[in-house]
Amino acid sequence: MTSPLIAPRHTLIGVFVVWGIAAALAVLVGALAEPDWRAAWMGVGMGLIVPIAFAVHLWSGRSQGFIQRMALSMIGSLFVMGLIGVGLGLATLFSG
Secondary structure, X not given: OOOOOOOOOOOHHHHHHHHHHHHHXXXXXXXXXXXXXXXXXXXXXXXXXXXXXXXXXXXXXXXOOHHHHHHHHHHHHHHHHHHHHHHHHHHHHHHO
């Protein structure tokens, strides 16, 4: 028998937090890395997202849907960082 949650937390907030951190990391890589090394540093940034997502979703204290939230965080972060990476690549291509 399961007990109902007294004050359930909204579960998608953690997913959006992870996406925001991924966007911030991608912008940081774009600002600090040399254009030839941006793709490599994007991979490092995506690697940093994994433990950050674990921490965010474990902090929420809900075990229901953990795998789905982690998958959504990872796929969304990959998509966000990929879009920003494409933008940075096009900016590099047309700037010089």
